[in-house]
Amino acid sequence: MKLDTIFAFTLVYILLLITSPEFPSAAGDDVGSVISASLFEELLKHRNDQLCEGKGFYSYNAFVTAASSFGAFGTTGDFNTRKREVVAFLAQSSHETTGGGGGSPPDGPYAWGYCFVTERDKSKQYCDGVGPCALGKSYYGRGPLQLTHNYNYALAGNGLQLDLINNPDLVAQNPVVSFKAAIWFWMTPQGNKPSCHDVITNRWTPSSADIAANRVPGYGVITNIINGGVECGNGPTSSSNDRIGFYKRYCDVLGLPSGSNLDCSNQRPFGP
Template sequence: MKFLALMVVLIFASALRASADISSLISQDMFNEMLKHRSDSNCAGKFYTYDAFIAAANSFGAFGTTGDDTTRKREIAAFLAQTSHETTGGWATAPDGPYAWGYCYVQEQGNPGDYCVPNQQWPCAPGKKYFGRGPIQISYNYNYGPAGEAIKADILNDPDLVAKDPTISFKTGLWFWMTPQSPKPSSHDVITGQWKPSAEDTAAGRVPGYGVITNIINGGIECGKGSNPQVEDRIGFYKRYCDILKVSYGDNLDCYNQRPFA
């Protein structure tokens, strides 16, 4: 009987470990298929490794482990889709389609400014620039500061770490994903069904679904303006990744008729 009880405990512990590790839902082969051209000669996305993604995800215990398998897979698809849009190197007639070109870029393209604004709590380090880096293209000193504090990496004083260390890079994206910034809920709470719209949200057309995540990330530019290419691109990535993960999309994928958060 003691042996049987021990076996039950070991099986239960093994099941808990599996449910807490998203590698049970997304394999390296799936990851590579999703981000199919990240290592293309015109991209810098070889930087983004599967191992770094899994390590970063496991440091945020609730990511990809909340809810049933459908919910968990949708969260993985939604995170990779939104960040793929932020880092895309795709175009309409790209090989394998535009949604096979996520995670092409590590740093903001063009000639970005320093993104330094006066902030007493998170002052800019001398000579440092806070333009977009990593999966979520984290920008501004007031985001680098709290993100670095949360993930225990001094990216306020050394923002280039986000473009040098892939695990830190993924962690900045997951920090943004998991952290509510009032009046916005966290993207995690939205995709896992934990966010309940207030009366104000309902009046603004903000309903549970993937579309609200777009509103959280860039609603002021993309939402409440009818159909537009940016939102369509975010949805295109999401649908492709859901298909690879063999999970349904859910409802309310766009934010065309949603007012941005204040």
């Protein structure tokens, strides 16, 4: 076979490989190329409102900096898949930190994500006997995905090489760490749960147990991963509907169809 023919075949193979949905984007093609600073502002337009505890905390630069520590986040698959992952992450975390749930807020409730950094009810310590707790420390929700429970702080701390058991407040004090903790949870499978990342980038295949529990690929199973024990399997809930509302708005802004299987109302929660 002639060299130019070999070269042509090799070039075609490489092009097919790098355009595959399973192939991460090229180096330098990071989250910043998926969502610009102006888009970030449009999606989270009231996060710096005077009414928000998180005023000035959740910055675009902190988000992009944190995301760069996770090579596959927002860089896996074709461009629409990459956009969908960022949209899904921001939608789920917007629900967790929303400040627009009541009344008739300006621009509607789905423009008020990232209003809070910490859980409003701080009365619980969330030291559950699984893993260590530090004296006088509480493990209530902090950050974009409201990291909660001592064992999650321990796992996230190990993953990020930070002592979050003795210093859980770091997740609410350092915006880069705060985003890193949330993205770590997003990227990491736990027990029989897939990672949110694998679900939204079409890298998860449901097991027979998943199929029997109606856990099928889609945004709804991500809600199941995050808070299935509370929100899934009992018909529509206001919380699940709120997550979907953020997702649909963000999809519209980025020109994405929202797709199917958005809720988890008929899914059984993931078991232990």
